Each structure stands twice: as structure tokens, then as C-alpha cells.
Amino acid sequence: MSRLKYHIKQTWRNLGQSWGTQIMTLFTVSLSVLIFSFFLLIYVNILAAGDRFSDELRLVVYLDHEVVPEMQPQIRKKIMDFSEVENIVFVSRKEAFERFRKQLGKNSDVLDDLGPEIMPPSIEVSPLRDLEHLSQLKEFSDYLATLPGALKVQYGQNWVERFGHFTELVRMTVIMSGVLLVMATGFMVSYTIRLTVVAKDAELEILRLLGASSSYVQTPLLIEGLMQGIIGSTLGMALLYALYTWAAGRLSGPGFLRLFDLTFFSPLTACAIILVSIAMCTGGSLIAIRKYMRI
Amino acid sequence: MPAVHGGRPFRPAADVRPGAPDTDFDNKVRLHFMSEQNRENRPFVDVVKVTKVYSPDIVALQDVSLSVDRGEMIFLTGMSGAGKSTLLKLISCMERPNKGLIEVAGRDTAKLKKGEIQELRQQIGMAYQDFKILPRHTVFQNVAMPMEVLYRPGREIKERVNEVLEALRMDHKKNLPAGKLSRGEQQRVAIARAAVNRPALILADEPTGNLDSEISTLVMKLFTELNEGGSTIIIATHDSSIYEGTSHRVVRLEHGMFTA
Known part of the structure; x- marks a missing residue:
């Protein structure tokens, strides 16, 4: 009998002998993967939403006087010294006045008696579109307020801060559910293997007396942990995909809801989650084998 | 003059007289440096001045010495509690002696590492007095275990298990759980x-204790065939019917010591 064939046969026997416990373990592994992946998916989607939001995010620094072209490189360098940005645009009074006129459209005639001097010159700064830079907007804004001639810095401050707090909360939830995943899968698989070892105590004793090698006895139990990992995590991921498909059809849409246009994990990320879960299940069974087996 | 049992001389492996010089240990040191080829010529089982004491102070064996040649079959007799089972357990590395030396296949069992003990046990087939069978496994599964441990091909396992079960008239019960069998049948499974593996060494502890004379004859026939095939066999028994008139060596244990 080839070794692999034997080990698979023996694993099958083990599964048959304790199928109730095996199902409970599978359920726990699936649920843990589902919970963790669920929060991770929310986090990933929030980041994506943040990206979309930051496309239109700009910090506008209103100035009391226009920046002459010779000064612009110095101002630009000063801004870049604090943080890398995507774009810096210097807006003169005249340009601001023209924009305002366009925005008014048909009612632009109200500006006929007025001149560009009513509009303050400004600098429009587009920050980089990642969460790290978004979360530092407050500090960045405070810094921009110290630029020479700066009167006021404007951006969607409250909204961005709330968004930042919410993202942080989800990030903490992802970390906690990750810890839950590690603990639950590791513990459950380890516990199941322990039960198997206890249930097979007499058999293991006889195998020991027959001169069974350590790999002969341990490999089926390792395969058992491996299988729990493969089936449990794949099932958890499949459940999440079903949940995603269901939710995506209802939450995605035009307008404001477009901000929450849901996306699923990339195949690489999904595979990584499954592989990590498999590794943890196999690790859990290895720890149990080392701890409880005498062979 | 060595004692004679069953027509063959009892050869103690060492001079066990009180006060005799302990030359055996020197010999053992020398033998350890012998080549593998020379090992083949040495006793397959060599028990030298072995003492086994169970807690608190129950002496199971005291300064026991015994040599069994490769391919020999011997009967180890004596009353219950004489130390027969203990000796078999020591030879199979189930237990360790408090004193003395045990060599199996030319190797000091006290110095064997975990992997080496596993290898040694794969060469030993032991029929336990308490059977040590798995009641929920079928007869076939129980008997196949030593061959599975060696990853033998499935077809070979099937053929050999059927052959042995047939020899012991148990083939018709091979698919039954062993726990459902009578004690005599369970003994045959053990x-x-x-x-089944045609091991180099067979240790049988009271193999006919629960069997009638007809089945006992079948068991002895199987052992004889294996012995003729090269297996070394040690049978611990107090059933005199299986060794009376035998041409094989018979040694007797009493209160943990060999007697003349």
C-alpha cells in the first residue's frame, strides 16, 4: 500500500469515527473565516469608497493676496516639505471670478457690476488618495494655515474626520475578528485532534507496540487538520461570496450610493485568506499532536 | 552439567552463580564492536542477568539469563506469576529491566533510540495474554495492522491476512467486529x-489459554510453520499439552528465576 493511499484511508477512518466533532469544527472554521472576511471586505470597500471620495477632495487655502509666479515654486516646495500631494493649483482672483461666473450660469449677470477683486485668490491642494494621507488632513490643514498670507483653509473637515473614525473602527474590528479567527480555528482544530487522540488511545497504544513510526500515526491527523482548513475556509469564503452577491445587488446604484459600490476580494486576496486559514488549522493539529500523542 | 528440557540442553547465557566473575559485560562490550556479519551468528535473543522489580518491592525476575538462537523455538513454562509475561515484555521493549542486559538481533535494547525501537518492534510479533485487539475494528482490520504499519501493498495484506485467518479457522468471521467474538476467537485474532507479518521474532504469551485442544493444535501448527520459515519463537505457557514430547527447548521459570 502506498504511503499516501494509506494515510488518506486512515484519515477517512478518523473522520468517520468522529464525524459529529468534525462537523462542529468545520462549522467553527467556516464561521470564523466568514466573520473575518466579512469585516475585511467592509474595510476594503471603505478604502475603495475613500479613494473615490478623495478624487474630489481638495484643500482650499484662501489668501489675502495673490501669489506672484516667482513665489509659486517656493510655496509649492513648502507644501511638499510637509506632505507629498497629488496636485497644487494657484488660483488668481480673476480665475476665481470666472469660475464663479460659470457656476452662476444664467444668473451670472449679478456679477456684471462687480470685478474680480471680490474673490479671494487661493491655492487648491489635492492630497494623495490613500487613507494615511486622508487621516492626516487635519494636521495638513493646520500646516497650510501657516503659509504666508493664508486667511483660511477649507475642506470637508467634519465629514473627513467622521470617515476617518469610522474607518479606524472597522480596522479595529477586522483586527479583532482576525484574532478570533486565529483563536477559534486553532483551538477548535487542536481540540478535535485531541478528542481523536483520546478516542484512539487504545489503537495508538497497539500501534506503538507494533512499531508504527511517528509519521504513520501523525500524518493522518495532520491531513485531518489540513482538510478541515481547506473545506472550512473554502466554505466560509463561498458563504461570503453569496452574501456579497446578495448585498451588491441591493446597495450598488447611482448617486450617493455609488460611493458604496461593492467590490469583492481579488482572487489573490481570497486565496491568501484560505491559505492562511489552512495553515492555522494544520498548525493547530500539529500542536495537538505534539502535545497529546506519545508516539 | 546443563539441565535438559525437552531433549535439548538449557544454555544459560552467563554464569549466574553467586560471586562468579561478571565477564559477560566485558564480552558484550567486545561484541558491540563485531561486524554485522558476526551479529548474525550470535543469539537472536540474549538476556543477561536481568532483574525486574515492580514497585514497591515485587521481584518479577531475578538475575535471569537466557539465550535463544536465530530460528529457534522455545517454550517458557512456569506457574502464573513466575515472570514469563514480564520476560516477554522486557524482550519486546514494553518494559525496561532494573538490572542486566537484553539484546535482540544483536542490539542492546536499553541503548535503542525511539526510531530504532520502532524498527525492532516491527520485527516482533507478539500475541498478548490480554489480546490487545480493537473491539470496534473488524477481525480483518485487527490482523492487518502489522502489515499496514509497514505500508505493505493492499493485495499482499489481503492475501496474507486471509491465509492466516484460514489457518486458524477464523476466515468466516473476518468481517465481524472483534468485540463480538468469544474469548477463544479473540485469542486467535491476537x-x-x-x-501475519512472518516476523523474525514471535513472542506468544499463553497463546492457548482460551483454546480447545483442536484449535491449540492449529495454533502450534502455524507456529511450527513460521519457525520452519526462519522465525524465532518464544512461547510462554503453563499448558503442558503443547510442549509435551516436543523436540524444542523448554525452560522453566519459578519465582522469577530459571530452575533446572
Whole structure:
């Protein structure tokens, strides 16, 4: 009998002998993967939403006087010294006045008696579109307020801060559910293997007396942990995909809801989650084998 | 003059007289440096001045010495509690002696590492007095275990298990759970498991204790065939019917010591 064939046969026997416990373990592994992946998916989607939001995010620094072209490189360098940005645009009074006129459209005639001097010159700064830079907007804004001639810095401050707090909360939830995943899968698989070892105590004793090698006895139990990992995590991921498909059809849409246009994990990320879960299940069974087996 | 049992001389492996010089240990040191080829010529089982004491102070064996040649079959007799089972357990590395030396296949069992003990046990087929069979496994599964441990091909396992079960008239019960069998049948399963692999050494502890004379004859026939095939066999028994008139060596244990 080839070794692999034997080990698979023996694993099958083990599964048959304790199928109730095996199902409970599978359920726990699936649920843990589902919970963790669920929060991770929310986090990933929030980041994506943040990206979309930051496309239109700009910090506008209103100035009391226009920046002459010779000064612009110095101002630009000063801004870049604090943080890398995507774009810096210097807006003169005249340009601001023209924009305002366009925005008014048909009612632009109200500006006929007025001149560009009513509009303050400004600098429009587009920050980089990642969460790290978004979360530092407050500090960045405070810094921009110290630029020479700066009167006021404007951006969607409250909204961005709330968004930042919410993202942080989800990030903490992802970390906690990750810890839950590690603990639950590791513990459950380890516990199941322990039960198997206890249930097979007499058999293991006889195998020991027959001169069974350590790999002969341990490999089926390792395969058992491996299988729990493969089936449990794949099932958890499949459940999440079903949940995603269901939710995506209802939450995605035009307008404001477009901000929450849901996306699923990339195949690489999904595979990584499954592989990590498999590794943890196999690790859990290895720890149990080392701890409880005498062979 | 060595004692004679069953027509063959009892050869103690060492001079066990009180005060005799302990030359055996020197010999053992020398033998350890012998080549593998020379090992083949040495006793397959060599028990030298072995003492085994169970807690608190129950002396199971005291300064026991015994040599069994490769391919020899011997009967170890004596009353219950004489130390027969203990000696078999020591030879199979189930237990360790408090004193003395045990060599199996030319190797000091006290110095064997975990992997080496596993290898040694793969060469030993032991039929336990308490059977040590798995009641929920079928007869076939129980008997197949020693061959599975060696990853033998499935077809070979099937053929050999059927052959041994047939020899012991147990083939018709091979698919039954072993726990459903009578004690005599369970004993035959234990014997079949010990014999299935044609091991180099068979240790049988009271193999006919629960068997009638007809089945006992079958068991002895199986052992004889294995012995003729090269297996070394040690049978611990107090059933005189299986060794009376035998041409094999018979040694007697009493209160943990060999007697003349």
C-alpha cells in the first residue's frame, strides 16, 4: 500500500469515527473565516469608497493676496516639505471670478457690476488618495494655515474626520475578528485532534507496540487538520461570496450610493485568506499532536 | 552439567552463580564492536542477568539469563506469576529491566533510540495474554495492522491476512467486529496478528489459554510453520499439552528465576 493511499484511508477512518466533532469544527472554521472576511471586505470597500471620495477632495487655502509666479515654486516646495500631494493649483482672483461666473450660469449677470477683486485668490491642494494621507488632513490643514498670507483653509473637515473614525473602527474590528479567527480555528482544530487522540488511545497504544513510526500515526491527523482548513475556509469564503452577491445587488446604484459600490476580494486576496486559514488549522493539529500523542 | 528440557540442553547465557566473575559485560562490550556479519551468528535473543522489580518491592525476575538462537523455538513454562509475561515484555521493549542486559538481533535494547525501537518492534510479533485487539475494528482490520504499519501493498495484506485467518479457522468471521467474538476467537485474532507479518521474532504469551485442544493444535501448527520459515519463537505457557514430547527447548521459570 502506498504511503499516501494509506494515510488518506486512515484519515477517512478518523473522520468517520468522529464525524459529529468534525462537523462542529468545520462549522467553527467556516464561521470564523466568514466573520473575518466579512469585516475585511467592509474595510476594503471603505478604502475603495475613500479613494473615490478623495478624487474630489481638495484643500482650499484662501489668501489675502495673490501669489506672484516667482513665489509659486517656493510655496509649492513648502507644501511638499510637509506632505507629498497629488496636485497644487494657484488660483488668481480673476480665475476665481470666472469660475464663479460659470457656476452662476444664467444668473451670472449679478456679477456684471462687480470685478474680480471680490474673490479671494487661493491655492487648491489635492492630497494623495490613500487613507494615511486622508487621516492626516487635519494636521495638513493646520500646516497650510501657516503659509504666508493664508486667511483660511477649507475642506470637508467634519465629514473627513467622521470617515476617518469610522474607518479606524472597522480596522479595529477586522483586527479583532482576525484574532478570533486565529483563536477559534486553532483551538477548535487542536481540540478535535485531541478528542481523536483520546478516542484512539487504545489503537495508538497497539500501534506503538507494533512499531508504527511517528509519521504513520501523525500524518493522518495532520491531513485531518489540513482538510478541515481547506473545506472550512473554502466554505466560509463561498458563504461570503453569496452574501456579497446578495448585498451588491441591493446597495450598488447611482448617486450617493455609488460611493458604496461593492467590490469583492481579488482572487489573490481570497486565496491568501484560505491559505492562511489552512495553515492555522494544520498548525493547530500539529500542536495537538505534539502535545497529546506519545508516539 | 546443563539441565535438559525437552531433549535439548538449557544454555544459560552467563554464569549466574553467586560471586562468579561478571565477564559477560566485558564480552558484550567486545561484541558491540563485531561486524554485522558476526551479529548474525550470535543469539537472536540474549538476556543477561536481568532483574525486574515492580514497585514497591515485587521481584518479577531475578538475575535471569537466557539465550535463544536465530530460528529457534522455545517454550517458557512456569506457574502464573513466575515472570514469563514480564520476560516477554522486557524482550519486546514494553518494559525496561532494573538490572542486566537484553539484546535482540544483536542490539542492546536499553541503548535503542525511539526510531530504532520502532524498527525492532516491527520485527516482533507478539500475541498478548490480554489480546490487545480493537473491539470496534473488524477481525480483518485487527490482523492487518502489522502489515499496514509497514505500508505493505493492499493485495499482499489481503492475501496474507486471509491465509492466516484460514489457518486458524477464523476466515468466516473476518468481517465481524472483534468485540463480538468469544474469548477463544479473540485469542486467535491476537495470534493471527502476531503471525501475519512472518516476523523474525514471535513472542506468544499463553497463546492457548482460551483454546480447545483442536484449535491449540492449529495454533502450534502455524507456529511450527513460521519457525520452519526462519522465525524465532518464544512461547510462554503453563499448558503442558503443547510442549509435551516436543523436540524444542523448554525452560522453566519459578519465582522469577530459571530452575533446572
